[in-house]
Amino acid sequence: MEEKIKIGVSSCLLGEKVRWNGEHKQDRFVKDILGKYFQYISVCPEVEMGMGVPRETVALYGSLEKPRVIAESSGTDWTREMNRYVKARISTLNKDNLSGYIFKNKSPSCGLRKIPVHSDNQGGKVHQGSGIFANAFVKTFPLIPVEEEGRLNDPGIRENFIVRIFSFYRLKNTLLDHKANHGTLVKFHTQHKFLLLAHSRKHYTFLGNIVACGQRNSWQRALESYTSTFMEALTLKSTAKKNTDVLLHMIGFLKKLLPAEDKRNILEIIEDYRKELVPLIVPVTLIQHYVKKYDVEYLRDQMYLNPHPQELMLRNHV
DSSP, rough: SSEEEEEEEEEEGGGGGTTSSOOOOOOOIIIIIIIEEEEEEOOHHHHHTTTTTSSEEEEEOOOSSSSSEEEETTBBBBBHHHHHHHHHHHHHHHHHTTEEEEETTTTTTTTOOOEEOOOTTOOOOOEEEOOOHHHHHHHOOTSSSSEEEGGSSSSSHHHHHHHHHHHHHHHHHHHHTTTTOHHHHHHHHTTTTEEEEEEEHHHHHHHHHHHTTTTTTTTTHHHHHHHHHHHHHHHOOOHHHHHHHHHHHTTTTTTTSSSSHHHHHHHHHHHHTTTTSSOHHHHHHHHHHHHHHHHHHHHTTTTTSSSOOOGGGGGGGO
C-alpha cells in the first residue's frame, strides 16, 4: 500500500490516558497490529469538550432519541456542551476522509450498543442505546464501517470488519474518483464478484442489475445505489457454506488445467474447510498457488483472494 488508510479511533484504545480515572484502555491489536496499516484519527469526546482528566463519570438520561449527559455525582448537565462538540467534531471528521472507526465499548459517548439510557422517573426503566457521539457519527456516515474494540476479539467479526474497511477504501478511491465511469464500475464489480458472493448472492445479483443498467440511467444515481448496496452486502456474515460455494465456483476456472490428483486434493481440502476442520486460509492459499502457476487472469484479479494484507492472518482463524 502506498499510504495508510485513515480511520477514527477512541483515544484510550491507543494508550492515551484520557479515561475518567486518568488511565487508558490500550488495545494491542488496535494499536500495534492494525496500526501498521491504518493512520488513526484519535478522538475522545469527553476530554475534547473540556471535561478534563480525571473527571466525574457521566451517564445518559431521558429518551433514546435525545438523551442528556449527566454527571453521576454532582448532577452537572453536560448535554449542551456535548451536543455542540459533537456537531463541530463530526464536521471536522468529514474532511478527514475516514474509511472506518473503532469505538470504545460501554462508553456513554463512544459506545455503539447496549449503553444504558436511564428513565427520568426514579426507579424507571433503563433502555439500551448508543453513546451520543457514536450515534451521531453513524447517522452522519452510514457507509463507513464501524465496530467496538471488544467485539474485535471475535475472529469472524474481526475479519468482516477489516474486509469492510479495505473494501470501502478501494471503493472510494476507484468509484468515487471524478474520473470514474461505467467501465470503471464494470471492472470494480467484476473484481469483487467472489467477495460479494461470499457475503450475499442476493446483493451480488442486485448489484449486477445496477451495473447492467448503468449506461442507461443517471451515472450519479447508479453510483449512489451501487455504493450503498455494496457496503450493505459486506455487513452480512460470511459463512463456511458461502465460502465453500465460492471456492468450488473458483475451482471451475481451474478444472481443465489441474491434473486429476491435484483436483482431488484441493476438493478434499475444501471439504475439510466446509466441515470446519481447517481454517479458510488453507484452501484459499492452495487456490492462490494454482492461480499463479497457471496465470488465470480472471481469478488473479479477484479481491476475494486478497481482501486485506495477509500479514494480518485474519483468515487463519475463520
